[in-house]
Structure formats: structure tokens, C-alpha cells
Amino acid sequence: MALPAKSKTYKESGVDIELGDACSALFYNASLQTFANREGKIGVPLKSEGGFSGPLYIDDMKDSYLVKNSDGCGTKAEIAHRMGKHDTLAFDLLAMVCDDAVCIGAEPIAAVNSLDAQRLNIDVVRQLARGIIDACKEAGIAMVGGETAELGRSISGYGDSPYTWNAEVTGVVERGKLITGDKISDGDFIVAFKEKGFRSNGLSLARKILEERYGDEYHKTDFHDSSWGAALLVPSQIYTKSVLAMHGAYGKRPVVRLHGVAHITGGGIAGNLGRLIYKGGFGAKIDSPFFPCMAMRELVKIGPVELKEAYSTWNMGNGMMVITPEPDEVIAIAQKNGVTAKVAGKVTTGAKIVIASYLGDELVYYGRK
Incomplete structure (x- = not known):
């Protein structure tokens, strides 16, 4: 049996x-x-211990x-x-x-x-x-x-x-x-917020370059005073509080005019700024962006990676861009909230973005309205 x-x-x-x-x-x-x-x-x-969802109390939302x-x-x-x-x-x-x-x-x-x-x-x-x-x-x-x-x-x-x-x-x-980009005008200033790392974008390209150069354990390889793994893992800066301090949280009035805000993630400056400004027939001249972090500059060199590809893959030191007619106020509020900011360029007519790279090359990206 x-x-x-x-x-x-x-x-x-x-x-x-x-x-x-x-x-x-x-x-x-x-x-x-x-x-x-x-x-x-x-x-x-x-607080709902053992609950199946997270309730949020909304007193009055009209x-x-x-x-x-x-x-x-x-x-x-x-x-x-x-x-x-x-x-x-x-x-x-x-x-x-x-x-x-x-x-x-x-x-x-x-x-x-x-x-x-x-x-x-x-x-x-x-x-x-x-x-x-x-x-x-x-x-x-x-x-x-x-x-x-x-x-x-x-x-x-x-x-x-x-x-x-x-x-x-x-x-x-x-x-x-609601910020839709419909108030963007020729001559508006573009203020960049500095980013020290990769955020969560373009790491597949970075890993491919490093694996080919140093092998599967690339993260242990020395890079300046640390390692490549540490350089890639630098945490993202969260800009939310800075923007809300400018635009006003829910129920509060704006203190500065924001005509557009672009989060510089996958697609880089051209891809993310472009989706905001091209629809209005505008372009941009970015003549003074922040420099990319040291790790990005080294990856461009050892990849090698063409500059135009780098600026359309990584944030290249610019984690967010704010379009405004009041750049001094934007910069002051950003800095008060722990964000380094500066004027990076201006809005122009015509669906074209021109970026001055950290090596001095002029990179041109064309879009459609």
C-alpha cells in the first residue's frame, strides 16, 4: 500500500x-x-491597524x-x-x-x-x-x-x-x-535646480559601461575617494517642498509666478523640458546649466558616450528646471529650502533647444509643436 x-x-x-x-x-x-x-x-x-486601505481625511475640497x-x-x-x-x-x-x-x-x-x-x-x-x-x-x-x-x-x-x-x-x-505651460512666453527665464547624482535615470547605460570596463564587480572599483557603487548610489534630492514654497501648497496663494516646471529624468534636459515647451511652439537656449557630477563626466570619457547622447540620457547636474519671469525670487526660495539654483537659460521662439555642454560644445535638439 x-x-x-x-x-x-x-x-x-x-x-x-x-x-x-x-x-x-x-x-x-x-x-x-x-x-x-x-x-x-x-x-x-x-490610523487603521489591520485595514486593507489607507483612508485620508479631506475636510473641504472644492x-x-x-x-x-x-x-x-x-x-x-x-x-x-x-x-x-x-x-x-x-x-x-x-x-x-x-x-x-x-x-x-x-x-x-x-x-x-x-x-x-x-x-x-x-x-x-x-x-x-x-x-x-x-x-x-x-x-x-x-x-x-x-x-x-x-x-x-x-x-x-x-x-x-x-x-x-x-x-x-x-x-x-x-x-x-494647475501649471500647464500655457503661460510660457518668449524671454522667460529658466532656473535650474542642482542635482549631485543620477536620480533614478540612465543607470542601465552607466552599468553597461562599467561592466564592460571593470567586470561584474564594478561597484567595488575605486573612484576618486570612494567607489563606483557609491557614486551611482548618491540619493536624489527631493524638490517638492521648494516648488510648493513658490507656488503655494493646497489652500495657499502663490508667492512667485511659475509658468512651467520640468522634472529632468529619463530623456535629459531636451526630452523633459521639450515636452513642456514644444507644445506652445517654444524652444530654449540653455547657456549656463550646472555641470554634471564627476561620475557622469568620467562615464562620458570611458564609455565613450557622445555628449548629445549623455544630455538626452542623464540629468547632467540639473534635476529640475523652472520657467519663470521672476528668477531672483525662485532662486532665493530654492536656496532657503536647501536647493542650489541658478539661471540656466531662457525660453526662445521656435521648437529647438540649444544646450551649452560642460565641454563647451553647443548641442542642438529639434522638436515639434
């Missing part, structure tokens, strides 16, 4: 429910510490838009895994979603995140959760929900527990304060 087969378990298939619950508890406890960021503002979260967008930190998660340092990655995650929302004048109020891992590692999650507390405070939002999932072979990458991390943010903006 055949013996009955041994009962299979979920854990044997690669999903550890107890570990998942422990990781969820870490994220939940971190999220609770972000709720204070919304005190006295629209969208105060309700003639306004709810804004939603999503993004992720991309392959920067692999750099974090290579370096064993995950506590700054939330700055990259929230910069992608919050700084996108504020481009149209919206105040981000709450986010949810989704961590998909080959297998969960509680030490990694502990670092990610710690970063959520700090990054949410910087962005002024609450983290009100999330999901962790073990997906086995569906997730691959460096090391024994690779993951991807994405988020979705909800924001709000009064209809009369």
Missing part, C-alpha cells in the same frame, strides 16, 4: 508568510511615523483636481543591493513620484509602495523602512499603504534577494493653480 504523499507548503514554493508578515510590520511601523507630516494639512491619514502618478527607482535598486546599503533608496523612489506631481502645481499628500523581491530579506526591508521615514519627511507626505511580495524566479538580478521597488502618489491642486 502506497504511503500518502507529503503535504506541500507555501514556504516550500518560496513564499514565507511569517517572514512576509514581519517585513510588512516593519513597513507599517515606519509608515505610522510619517503620518505627522500631514498634520494640519489636507489629507490627514487615519473646484480641485486629484492627481495620481506612479514610478519606481528602477535599476538603482541593484546598485543598493551591490553596496548592501538600502536606507537612501526611498529618496530616489519618492523623488520620482513627488517631483513629478509638483510639476503641475499639485501638493503630494500620500503614497503607497510595492516591493517585489525574489525572496524577502528582513535586514534589507529594515533599511528601506528607515529610509521611508526620512524621505517622507523631506517630501512632506505620508506613506499610507504598501505591498511586499516574494516572486521567486520572476525577479532576477545581482545577489541572492534582488528586488524592484515602485510607488504611487496622490496629490491635490486647485483648478486655478
